[in-house]
Amino acid sequence: MSRIVKNPCKGKQARPWRAEFTQGSGSHRMRICRVFDSKREAQGWLAETVATHARNQYFSRDMLLADYLKVWFALFKKGVAPATKATYTATRKHVQNYLPTLTLADLSRVVIQGYFNALGRNHSIETLRKDLVHLRTALADAVADGVIPHNPTQRIRLVANTKHTRGKDKKIMTKAQYQAVRDRLMNQELSTKQIPLIVLAVICQTGLRVGEALALREDDVDVSQRLLRVDESFDTCTRDLRPTKTANAVRDIPMTSQLVTMLTSWQKMHDEWLAKRGIANPKRLLFLMGNGELPRATSVNYYYHQLQKKLGFETFFSTHTLRHFLVSQMIQNPSITLTYVSRFLGHSSEAITQQYYLGLIPDEIEGQRSQVANVIAEI
Known part of the structure; x- marks a missing residue:
């Protein structure tokens, strides 16, 4: 079980936080440990390690779309500016709220269009455009990696509630x-x-x-x-x-x-x-x-x-x-x-x-x- 704990080692040189990544069991068990100066650093390292090593999960069509976006971001968008990271996080949260049980296997253009129709009732056209760009890019990688057969974000029509969209x-x-x-x-x-x-x-x-x-x-x-x-x-x-x-x-x-x-x-x-x-x-x-x-x-x-x-x-x-x-x-x-x-x-x-x-x-x-x-x- 992967976890983050207080580092039991004492001394002036000891770092206060310890992250432990564990995968598999028995003779196939793999364990990686690192120590860090802050809990946030430990969390970042553990999230990246999980994303990098969880190949079976990453390539599974049964994976939730929201989980896929989280792993994809950790792998391929490392180092982006905090403001940019916030926009990707917002997209993932929208997916979690509107499509909480949708897996990659269930993806279709009809489902994605329905998602944006629902999202448009409460968000501006600018928000819809950002979400579409993020989903289109992430799912293009899923196609390239053989996770899904085609990208369902093509030919999507965006319509937002006018009260949430600033006019010219x-x-x-x-x-x-x-x-x-x-x-x-x-x-x-x-x-x-x-x-x-x-x-x-x-x-x-x-x-x-x-x-x-x-x-x-x-x-x-x-x-x-x-x-x-x-x-x-x-x-x-x-x-x-x-x-x-x-x-x-x-x-x-x-x-x-x-x-x-x-x-x-x-x-x-x-x-x-x-x-x-x-x-x-x-x-x-x-x-x-x-x-x-x-x-x-x-x-x-x-x-x-x-x-x-x-x-x-x-x-x-x-x-x-x-x-x-x-x-x-x-x-x-x-x-x-x-x-x-x-x-x-x-x-x-x-x-x-x-x-x-x-x-x-x-x-x-x-x-x-x-x-x-x-x-x-x-x-």
């Missing part, structure tokens, strides 16, 4: 809304008491992801070239600086003269404030707070919602809508190529940019409609 009017703000947010942020009085507002100012002028903005260091601000270097991201889950989402996300972003002026003033104020409080900043982080930590992404979003409330917005947007708006404007400018827009965003390919950002913003639709009518009339 909630994803892309109007010009007037963006300008109101920008003017308030760029004309604010700099204050070390409201660091998330400085972060928002950077996002509204650069379209950075929140994690990318939070990870900025003083050396990333190139005043002479008016460029902002992006080569890290702050993971709120682990509170660590990590590499960017993809290799393409390492990039230089052009800054407006107003943003350069703001960041120059902010850097001086920030350095003096930290020094006065005796707070070390060895990584020269641009947005280090008084407690020696960076703000959480949720805190930045909270400040953004409060700002919109003060501006009288009926719909509260997420910080990502600032990114959406800027890109919508770039795409409509004929002098800016889609290739550059893709690089500006840090996307891994132009196809991703085309998929998400080729829509028009709401307050320009009427003008486009008139132009289209005129073109048709002149044919």
Whole structure:
């Protein structure tokens, strides 16, 4: 029986936790033991060992789909970012809740379609899409390994309850809304008491992801070239600086003269404030707070919602809508190529940019409609 117990060995060098993996019986019994500094490390090692050695279970068609997803993730998705891991865990939990007794042998396109129909009653279309991608990838491996004869996730139609899905009017703000947010942020009085507002100012002028903005260091601000270097991201889950989402996300972003002026003033104020409080900043982080930590992404979003409330917005947007708006404007400018827009965003390919950002913003639709009518009339 595999288990995790307190390490019976004593002494300064002894580690407090012991994990024991056991398989088989009698002369065929296999036992592997390891010691660890924490229970979490022991649990991680044991889960991986069980997944690696349980070949009979892994290749069994009688295995529950939820169990298969757990083993598959442990084997093939080791080392992914915590935020990504959370999405896979969410998919497995959905399967456990909606298909608790479904085995790999019982899989069919009808069953999978029914699953997504049921899931769509309580979840957004974005959640459905993530679940479908995860299931499709995991079951493609099951086909390749000979566990199941075909992948039942092909030709699945996703329909979500509209109340759980954000419409386009909630994803892309109007010009007037963006300008109101920008003017308030760029004309604010700099204050070390409201660091998330400085972060928002950077996002509204650069379209950075929140994690990318939070990870900025003083050396990333190139005043002479008016460029902002992006080569890290702050993971709120682990509170660590990590590499960017993809290799393409390492990039230089052009800054407006107003943003350069703001960041120059902010850097001086920030350095003096930290020094006065005796707070070390060895990584020269641009947005280090008084407690020696960076703000959480949720805190930045909270400040953004409060700002919109003060501006009288009926719909509260997420910080990502600032990114959406800027890109919508770039795409409509004929002098800016889609290739550059893709690089500006840090996307891994132009196809991703085309998929998400080729829509028009709401307050320009009427003008486009008139132009289209005129073109048709002149044919």
